[in-house]
Amino acid sequence: MLSDIERKLLRILYNFFAQQRRMPTMNELEVKTGRRSEDIRAGLLALEKDNYILWDDKSCLRDIVILEGWERGQTRPLSPGDANRYFTEY
Numbered sequence: 001m002l003s004d005i006e007r008k009l010l011r012i013l014y015n016f017f018a019q020q021r022r023m024p025t026m027n028e029l030e031v032k033t034g035r036r037s038e039d040i041r042a043g044l045l046a047l048e049k050d051n052y053i054l055w056d057d058k059s060c061l062r063d064i065v066i067l068e069g070w071e072r073g074q075t076r077p078l079s080p081g082d083a084n085r086y087f088t089e090y
Contacts, residue, residue: 002050002071005043008033010052014069023062 002010012032016024024032029040044064047053054065 002052003043003046005033005035005039006046006050006052007071009040009043010047010066010069010071013053013064014066017066023064026061029061 009029012029013023016022016028016032026037026040029035030037033040035043044053044055044061048055052066052068054067055063057063
């Protein structure tokens, strides 16, 4: 089970990348989470340890790769494009 900051970071990373097609900067994460950079870095390291993200270059956030966008054991909410998928992918 993810802590509050880890869950929040995962959702921010997933949604930010889906909308902006890039990963947020540390300053953007500080604004969106309301946390200090040390807390954010610790949360990102915990997400990497639990295999939610892949983060090879620790000096740069833009190289983060999301492996799982939702906490394990929870169902992913439907996106607008999912309604059409039933008829096109069977």
